Amino acid sequence: MTENDYIELKNRLVSECQRVQKKTVVSSKSEMDETQHALNDYGPNKDRYDSFRDQLISRRDMFSLQYSKAVSEYSVLDKINPKNINKVAEFGAVIITDVCRFFISISAGKIELDGHLYYAISPGVPLFRVMEGKKKGDAFEFNGKKQVIKELF
Numbered sequence: 001m002t003e004n005d006y007i008e009l010k011n012r013l014v015s016e017c018q019r020v021q022k023k024t025v026v027s028s029k030s031e032m033d034e035t036q037h038a039l040n041d042y043g044p045n046k047d048r049y050d051s052f053r054d055q056l057i058s059r060r061d062m063f064s065l066q067y068s069k070a071v072s073e074y075s076v077l078d079k080i081n082p083k084n085i086n087k088v089a090e091f092g093a094v095i096i097t098d099v100c101r102f103f104i105s106i107s108a109g110k111i112e113l114d115g116h117l118y119y120a121i122s123p124g125v126p127l128f129r130v131m132e133g134k135k136k137g138d139a140f141e142f143n144g145k146k147q148v149i150k151e152l153f
Contacts, residue, residue: 135149
């Protein structure tokens with residue numbers, strides 16, 4: 001692959017992660033708004049121990065936290081410069097091993113591009129900590145599986 005191919009692939013990975021994360025943002029916002037609407041319809045406490053209202057408040061707060069986290073992770077993707085060709089395993093790098101393909105960005109899960117499966121993982125996960133700072137040709141072991149880095153950009 002050429003440098004332009006690397007940049008193109010990284011651009012597509014960032015776009016796909018943004019699409020997945022945008023879906024999460026919209027979903028959590030929708031659930032939060034729907035719960036708030038139910039809470040408004042229910043009205044004030046019926047008595048001192050109104051457990052249904054407390055459940056609605058807890059549910060709304062849970063979706064609010066999910067929404068906040070999703071928005072925060074979405075903004076993290078803006079910090080990735082696809083034109084930066086990484087030489088070591090770090091945030092923003094695409095790492096292709098003899099076993100898997102990884103995109104170090106956010107925890108967006110599996111992403112399929114051009115018939116290849118990439119795993120979008122966060123720099124905070126244990127797998128990344130094992131491969132952090134490694135270079136092309138280096139090996140690492142995770143959960144008893146040894147992997148060799150074939151490409152890194």
